[in-house]
Amino acid sequence: MPHHIDYPTVGIIGLGYVGLPLAVQFIRGGCQVIGFDIDEHKVSAINAGRAYIKSVPAAVIAEAAATRRLTATTDSTLLASADAIVICVPTPLTAHREPDLSFITRTAETLAPRLRRGQLVSLESTTYPGTTEEELIPRLERGSGLRAGLDFHVVYSPEREDPGNPNFGTRDIPKVIGGLTADCLAAGVALYQHAVQTLVPVSSLRVAEATKLVENIFRCVNIAMVNELKIVFDAMGLDVWEVLDAAKTKPFGFMKFEPGPGLGGHCIPIDPFYLTWKAREFGVQTKFIELAGDINTSMPRYVVTRLLEALSDAGKPLRGANILLLGLAYKKNVDDPRESPTFAIWDLLRARQAQVLFHDPHIPVAPPMREYPAYAGTPSVPLTAEVLAQSDAVVICTAHDSIDYAFVVQHAPLVIDTRNVCAGLPAELVSDKVTKA
Template identity: 45%
Template sequence: MPADLAILGLHQFGLPLAQAAAASGIGVIGYDTDQAVVDGLNTGRSPIDGLSAAGVRRMLAAGFRATSDPAALGRARTAVICAPTPLGEDRALDLSAVAEAARTLAAHLRPHTTVILESTTYPGTTEEFLRGILEDGSGLRAGRDFHLAYSPNRLDPGNRAHGIANTPKVIGGLTSACTEAAAAFYGRITERVVRARGLREAEAVKLLETNYRQVNIALVNEMAVFCHDAGIDLWDVIRCAETKPFGFQAFRPGPGVGGHGVALDPNYLSYKVRTLGYPLRVVELAQEVNGRMPRYVVQRCATLLNEHGKSVRGARVLLLGVTYKADLADQEGAPAREIGSRLMELGAALSYHDPYVPEWRVMDRPVPRADSLWEAAADADLTVLLQHHRTYDLQGLAVKAQLLLDTRGATPAGAAARL
């Protein structure tokens, strides 16, 4: 039986797309080589944060099926590759998962299929890397026998206001016909489709968007250090500055960047431009500034303890919120682990609390989880808020804690030391 859509890669970005497509009445096949993920989905279990078991059951009721059988890919009219693209140890882009997905798809690719890459990558990947694998493996020609396009993923996990349906989808194709074929597909699941001039322009969109965040986060992180040293309340500065109705967007400092996008994507662009012979200086500097924030937080911890006659060595330090984003369980790239390891190296006795993380390890050692948040905060020499989950009563914590360092500016003014 033919399917409208096959999604290759059923994790952080592929599953939300499958969910949105199934909800729009599109027949969806989800392909993944991880049999445990496939079996779990087909029995109603979700492998990712943000998609509930009830959500999986609704997908199944709408006709979604997960499979590890590549032959199923030959039944799809549209195939979207959502494979991960991490950085390798040499900081170069690792496209091995994209290549594996493409080779698998190519062996079953039929004429007139629309193939779309959503994995974050550097400009040129779709045409220079993906196209060749698909053509060599299928014997078909992109732009003639099948459509080839790129669409940057704009998913913001946990965002309750903006999802796939109401976030404009950028499309860029190898040819104008490829663009229109991809636009016709995405037009079934999203309210607005934006056509880029071509593949490279579409690929560069995600990089520009994440670099914009990276650079502005770095700016406000540097402002945080400067304002603290100068005795200026940065949080009040931001409150006043964001009243300007034009030319300013408020960003807020934090203990570091994390997640599947901001922490990594700028390196993709830096990697590409280095191969062209020149650095992308602003982006690389922003990455450096943001990479220093965990060390700065540890420095502030040590200073705060010292000001109250205590040393980091032997101090009981409670970390609150070890995920990369509020109200999610995902720990990808979260700065908490580096902060925790540095505190442990300095001799601190570490504990943590996070309503979404039942177990947590630092330097391959389990960190004790606080059962009673109030008692743990009262017992700790220093409590550090790293992520502001909605369940935290920060006003109450500020009263209970001996010392509280708020890296998110979430506590009432004067209730705690702020970053």
């Protein structure tokens, strides 16, 4: 991208939880944005001025669409009109925990024939070190006949979205950028300064790719540690949350992580295994990462075991029981269900022939999920005294602030609390009803 373009036209490929908030920030920074997505429903919503992600203000989308500052399309030929193209597509795992780069490779093959001299291509999708140079650039060069670093610029800049965080939005979170060349890096800085306040240039594409993995591996490993401690302390009759609260009073050398029913979101359950896969190429094992992954993915089964035990103590079998799951989102106060452990719990309960309903104030209908297609279209039930009373047990999977947990405990016969949200309720209310898991 020529450095003299003060307010570039930015093409963003992928209008999901990363691409759409980024588009908003580029618009606020004075840029024109063309959004590309294969999902016609998203394209239609944007062009009609509607937002479909809770963290993106609907008024902003409506105004941007009305003024044509933001347009959405499924027509890839329009990519040629953008000065910079930012790729924000998913990077899931296969069933064997190996990287699925098909979204990146297909995007590259679609983009390549439309690529022109002077354009900047930025990859934001989380992936292993080497992806941009080994997978993206060769496809762009083959399909365009142009040379990366000479005819067009390439950078890698990992997304750092934290949906639901009131203190840090897209513009506030420092942005790491690595370039193929020094000129590529300069072009990347010139682009992203329109959308993000603080930029963090690094020496290479691979350093930028590795940075995002380190951030998520750090969280994955520490969450696995406290999840394991929860199981150990439960066996000892200790409250892991009380232990952690006491430990965090140390003003140095300790950072509190909280246990839960498993890991969710697109990043932490998936990204560490990208490094695990790539490390094999160098003959290196990632035992710590793999162990953490095993612990975290086992937590839904542990929750179901605790539920089974609590039902058994009440003289009820799990088979045929009416179970209400509170929270389908992967974290509190968001509408994002990606990789939510609630789906794994739901699946385990259905396999044991329990009758399962869910309530989530942010997700009115269960969306299609790659691993759990059977639950798509299931509606969230209202959280009424009648619904709670008709349940044999309620499992709190997500700690949404808008849920009245005292009301839940008051009307439900049994509550399995995986998030410790009932800790502040009166002891006489929770004593015989609430089981921590």
